[in-house]
Amino acid sequence: xxxxxxxxxxxxxxxxxDKSIKCEQNLGHDTMYWYKxxxxxxxxxxxxxxxxxxxxxxxxxxxxxxxxxxxxxxxLHINSLELGDSAVYFCASSQExxxxxxxxxxLLVL
Amino acid sequence: GEDVEQSLxxxxxxxxxxxxxxxxxxxxxxxxxxxxxxxxxxxxxxTYIFSNMDMKQDQxxxxxxxxxxxxxxxxxxxxxxxxxxxxxCAESPLTLSGGYNKLxxxxxxxxxxxx
Numbered sequence: 001x002x003x004x005x006x007x008x009x010x011x012x013x014x015x016x017x018d019k020s021i022k023c024e025q026n027l028g029h030d031t032m033y034w035y036k037x038x039x040x041x042x043x044x045x046x047x048x049x050x051x052x053x054x055x056x057x058x059x060x061x062x063x064x065x066x067x068x069x070x071x072x073x074x075x076l077h078i079n080s081l082e083l084g085d086s087a088v089y090f091c092a093s094s095q096e097x098x099x100x101x102x103x104x105x106x107l108l109v110l
Numbered sequence: 111g112e113d114v115e116q117s118l119x120x121x122x123x124x125x126x127x128x129x130x131x132x133x134x135x136x137x138x139x140x141x142x143x144x145x146x147x148x149x150x151x152x153x154x155x156x157t158y159i160f161s162n163m164d165m166k167q168d169q170x171x172x173x174x175x176x177x178x179x180x181x182x183x184x185x186x187x188x189x190x191x192x193x194x195x196x197x198x199c200a201e202s203p204l205t206l207s208g209g210y211n212k213l214x215x216x217x218x219x220x221x222x223x224x225x
Contacts, residue, residue, distance in 0.1 A: 041196060043215040056212055090152060097141055099213055101153040
């Protein structure tokens with residue numbers, strides 16, 4: 001009965017590969033987000049979707065492509081992975097105000 | 111501009127109060143949040159306050175907001191070893207579309223609680 005869930009929890013891959021991270025929320029929220037946390041723990045928003053529509057797209061390389069098949073799901077596909085993409089990626093959801101976060105996906109690019 | 115600043119480290123003795131401070135720069139109406147992150151875990155929402163409020167209390171947590179100085183603090187009473195974690199301050203300013211969609215985080219304060 002986890003509120004915001006992400007898969008996989010860990011992802012280790014080679015440079016140049018393409019990978020996807022999935023997120024699901026069962027809170028009935030309209031808005032979902034992707035955040036990136038770097039090795040110094042700094043958190044920055046990447047994307048936000050409201051009811052399947054993209055509303056925030058920060059300065060993120062176009063190798064990153066979010067996709068929201070329905071308002072309960074927001075996936076993140078990353079093409080041509082680079083060493084600098086290694087980070088923890090957090091999904092979150094909200095209904096107007098407070099954002100609730102998933103457990104994170106730890107991505108390591110070798 | 112949008113910027114949130116926090117001191118990076120705080121060390122307290124078990125049983126004492128902890129006060130974690132944060133300053134923000136956005137001048138629009140905004141929500142202000144405190145999140146807790148334990149090692150290897152996600153972000154746990156602790157509490158939040160709207161910028162027209164001065165204070166909010168929830169059990170051992172007290173949030174104080176000084177709107178004039180754009181200063182936010184989180185006080186943890188009777189700090190326990192389980193409170194050791196990184197505490198993030200974040201603001202969510204009102205956007206042009208009329209929503210509070212974007213969290214801008216501080217760098218996090220690492221709280222260490224020792225016996």
